[in-house]
Every structure is written in structure tokens, then in C-alpha cells.
Amino acid sequence: MSRAALDPDRSVPALLVRVGQYPLQxxxxxxxxxxxxxxxxxxxxxxxRWTPAAVSRYCAGRFVQPSTGLEDPELLLSRLVDVGRQLGxxxxxxxxxxxxxxxxxxxxxxxxxxxxxxQIAPALPRKLASKGGLYELCCENGVPAPASQxxxxxxEVNEFAARARFPVVAKNHEAWVxxxxxxxxxxxxxxxxxxxxxxxxxxGEAPSVILQDYIPREHAEDWIVHLYCDANSDCLAIFTGVKxxxxxxxxxxxxxxxxxxxxxxxxxxxxxxxxxxxCGIADLDYRLDRRDGQYRLLxxxxxxxxxxxxxxxxxxxxxxxxMHLDLTRRPVPPGSQLNGRRFVVESLDALAYPAxxxxxxxxxxxxxxxxxxxxxxxxxxxxxxxxxxSARSAKPLAAYVTQTFRSRAARRQAQKAAGPPVTSRSGAxxxx
Numbered sequence: 385m386s387r388a389a390l391d392p393d394r395s396v397p398a399l400l401v402r403v404g405q406y407p408l409q410x411x412x413x414x415x416x417x418x419x420x421x422x423x424x425x426x427x428x429x430x431x432x433r434w435t436p437a438a439v440s441r442y443c444a445g446r447f448v449q450p451s452t453g454l455e456d457p458e459l460l461l462s463r464l465v466d467v468g469r470q471l472g473x474x475x476x477x478x479x480x481x482x483x484x485x486x487x488x489x490x491x492x493x494x495x496x497x498x499x500x501x502x503q504i505a506p507a508l509p510r511k512l513a514s515k516g517g518l519y520e521l522c523c524e525n526g527v528p529a530p531a532s533q534x535x536x537x538x539x540e541v542n543e544f545a546a547r548a549r550f551p552v553v554a555k556n557h558e559a560w561v562x563x564x565x566x567x568x569x570x571x572x573x574x575x576x577x578x579x580x581x582x583x584x585x586x587x588g589e590a591p592s593v594i595l596q597d598y599i600p601r602e603h604a605e606d607w608i609v610h611l612y613c614d615a616n617s618d619c620l621a622i623f624t625g626v627k628x629x630x631x632x633x634x635x636x637x638x639x640x641x642x643x644x645x646x647x648x649x650x651x652x653x654x655x656x657x658x659x660x661x662x663c664g665i666a667d668l669d670y671r672l673d674r675r676d677g678q679y680r681l682l683x684x685x686x687x688x689x690x691x692x693x694x695x696x697x698x699x700x701x702x703x704x705x706x707m708h709l710d711l712t713r714r715p716v717p718p719g720s721q722l723n724g725r726r727f728v729v730e731s732l733d734a735l736a737y738p739a740x741x742x743x744x745x746x747x748x749x750x751x752x753x754x755x756x757x758x759x760x761x762x763x764x765x766x767x768x769x770x771x772x773x774s775a776r777s778a779k780p781l782a783a784y785v786t787q788t789f790r791s792r793a794a795r796r797q798a799q800k801a802a803g804p805p806v807t808s809r810s811g812a813x814x815x816x
Contacts, residue, residue, distance in 0.1 A: 390700055392422050393712040396500065397444065398476040398704075399467065400428035400437065403460060403483035404453040408776055410729060410760040411480045412437035413769050414693040418704050420444075421765075427475070429467065434776075436761070436769035453483050454564060461491050468498025476500050476708050478665075478688055482513040485687040500711040502664035503615055509686040512662075514558050515594040518684050525659045527652070528680045530596040530671075537591075541584045544595060545577040551598040552580065553635075558592055567593045571635040599680070601634050605672040605747055607679060608641060609653045610695045612706040612716075613663045619654045620716040621706035623695035626749045627669075629736040638691045639732035643725045644749050649679055656681075665703045667692065693758050694727030724755035730762060730770075731777055 398419050400412045413436050416426045420442025427445045430438045438446045447467050451460065464487070468475070477499040479485040489509040492501050511517035515532070522529035533548075534557060535541045554572045567587050574580045580595075587593065606627035611619050624646040629639040653668060667689025670679040688704060696702050697719030701709075706716045761770040 390422060390705070390717070391714070392419075392424055392705070392708055393714060394423045394425070396474065396476060396708070396712050397425040397427060397471060398478055398708060399471065399499070400426065400430075400480060401464065401477050401484045401488065402429055402480045403451050403455075403487065404481060405431055405450070406481070407431050407435045408731070408773060409480065409690075410436070410773075411688055411690050411692070413440060414760070415478050415480070415688060415704050416440045416442045417763065417766060418693065418702055419708060422705070424708060427467075427471065429464075434772055436772040436776075439768045439772050441766050441768065457487060457490075460487055461494060464488075464495065465498060468495065471498070474498065474500050476711055478704060478707070480688055482509075482685060482687060485509045485685075486513060489686070502613075502707070502711070504663050504686075505661055508660065508662065512660075512666075512684045512686045515555050515596075516557050518681070519594070521660055521684075522681055525656055527656050528678045530599065530680050530682065532594050532596045534594050535591065538584060538587070538589055541587075541591065541593075541595075542581065545580050545584075548577070548595070549597075550577065550580075551575045551600075553596045553598050554580070554583070555594050555596065556592060557594045565592060567591050570632070573598060573635070599671050599673045603674050605674065605749060606630070607646065607649060607670040607672055608638070608689070608691065608694075609649060609668040609670065610666070610689055610692050610703050611653065611657070611668075612665050612703040612710070613657050614710050615663050617658045617661055617663055619650075619657060620710055621697070621701055621703050622650050622654060623703075623721050624649050625691075625694055626747055628747055628750055629733060629740050631732040631736040631739075633736060633739045637729070637732060638727070639729050639736035641691050641694050641727050642751055642754065643695060643721050643723050644751065645721065645723050652679070662686070665692075665707055691727050691729075693760070694725060696722055696725065698722060722755065724751045724753075726754035726757045727760070728757060729760040731760075731773060 400415055412428060416437050419426045425444035426442060428437050428443055429449050430446045431450050432448055437443060449463055477488055479488055486509050489504050490506045516534045519529055519532045533544055535544055551573050554568050554574055556566055556568060608625045608627055611622040613619050625641050625643045627638050627641045630636045631639045665688050667685040669683040670681055672679050692703055699717040699719035701719060709716045761773050
């Protein structure tokens, strides 16, 4: 089936739902464009009138509702119901963060008069978005995952530090707690017990943290799976790809990725979705440990992923289009994924590319050259979002560059003050 044959129900709009401050998030823009190009009206809940998604030519309307993620869920629910009333007809709700996905799933009954929603078990998205909850599901269903510990007290952190093999990875245990009481700003690699204990001293007596085994990047590949499952947990669209660069390097958001076929990984993921009864859109991150050949599941995000526009079939289907077709009772045309297709987030890859040039990280699965490239921001038919992103990025980017140069200058000054290295008779390096 050709792209021209796609015939969505254009009488059913979509609503971009987000909780928190993400003015430079490119996920929402991708949703607006992919449905808008098919003629589906797409509305967005935004922080202000000038976010990139809000100024897209494909955005049919915006609802300015700033939020922090700290609000009472009942307040967020009442706002979402109010938006549903204003739309005046059932719409497809597309969550772009874990908080929004959990809010929608846990209040499907209250929202069903206004939105067409996947009929997922209400408690499942919260458990999947929890690092500890996901680890439990992996252990129960035979899915490989990094060995994990969830210390409840500082005493348990001390016990872990005394027996663990370092480096280890620290993450916020719950997605929604990261706003109220984050223990780390993001995925953090801790290389020594002393480094862990120094950080733990800032956490309080009951830290919401999970500590995981670290797979060294020289032995790892980062794989991505995006999918849409119907009410029977059958994957109507599933894609596999490789993350080439990220920002921050090796554990941040995708800056560059390729579609690469991996039937075994797709099959394992489909089986897991069947076992847990998942339905809806999901974005999964795996890390391949080349030392034993196992793919370990790091994240299962029960919402549309930041790089979902990487993945498309020959029929023009991505996971958002698949969801809209399925929830409006239209068939999702089959088709093979476009292997070799590349996705680049310009604002992130500008920082990541030079960092990875100096890195020893390699990705054997990377295609020799892309068959096509999708940019996160720049599009000929929709130029305003790129301009909005550039304007809003200028100040934080300048601050980052300034801080980077200051840090490098400070390190050079410290090295100069320490004096040149000298070599002892044993050949060991030291400083005068």
C-alpha cells in the first residue's frame, strides 16, 4: 500500500498532552506534523503560545496550560476534561511524558467521554514508568535487565556500597518523583563507593533511587524499540533501531539514530507486551552487552518516544499514525520498516557529534550510509518551529558553551599549577 492510500478519519482530532515544562521538546512537534500532514486536526497543550509545536502550520489550536508536574492529579485531570469539552468531539489523546501517560491511564473512566484511549490496565503505565516496577516485571517474565537494587534507607545505601562492583548507575526510582525530590538529574554513572556515598549524603533518609549494574560503553550498543499495540496486545506496528549518538554522551537523549532490523529483539519485545497485557504506544531502550550477547531492557516508556519519527514503514506508518487508525477503527496497513533511515536532532547532535569523535565508543550495527534522513526540527513545509527552537535555544546554548570553556580553562590552570609530570625509576608518572 502506498502512502497516498492512507485514509485516516479526519473528523477525529488528536490532542498533544504533556505535564511539565518542555518548551523545546521535539516529540510534540513530531506528533503535530505526522498527523497534520494527513489532514488530521492536531491540538496541543503547551507552556505558552510560542513553543515550536504551537507555531507549526499543522497545529490546529493550542491550549496554554503551564504545569510543573507538582500539581495535584485532580487539578490536571480537571484541566484535561475542560480541554476535552472545548474540543467538542472525541479526540485521540497522545501523551508525551510519563506523567501524562500515568494520568490518562489512571483516569480513563473519567476521560472516556471526551477521548478515544487505549484500554490499558490503569496501574500498568505507573509500574512500567517506575524503574523498580519495570525490574520486577522483567524478572517475573524472563526479560533480561541490569541487576538492580532499590535501597530504602541510607543504611542500605551504605551496605550496597560495601559489596557492589563499581561502576554502578544511579537513576530516579519513579518518573514522577524526579520533579519533587530528584536524587540525580538523570542517568548517573558512579565509579567508586566514595562517589556514591558522597552523593547519597544529599538524598535524605528515604531516597527514591535505583542502583543498577553498569555495562561499559566499549562493550555495549544502545538499541531502541518503538511500537503500538492494540487492545489484544498485538503489535500493529513495531520498529527496531540503533542509537548512534546521545546528549549527554552515552546516557542522554537520542541525538542521532538509524533504523536497523533486529527480528529477535522485536520478537522478545512483542512477547513481553503480550505477557503484561500492554496496549498503546511505547518507547523501549535496550542495551546490548556484547560480552554475553544479551539485550537488557533499561526503560519501557508507556508513551510516544522522542525519536518516534525515525521509524516508518514503506506504507508511511509510524506509531502515532497506527494508534490513530486503530482507535478510529481503521485498518493499519502492513509494511516493512525503512531500514537505513536516519533521525537527527539538530540541536543535540551539534553538541554530541564532536564529543563522540573523541570517544572510543563504536556501533558495529550502524549502516554505512543513511537511505534517508528525518530532522527533528527543520522541515521545508514547516519552517517556523525551527526558528522558534533556535531563538529559545540561543541563551541556554551560550551559557553551556561559556561554562564548558570555563571548566576547561580551570582544569588547564590546575594542571599548570601542579607542575609537569615526572617519571620515577619504576616508570610511574607523578607530579612535582
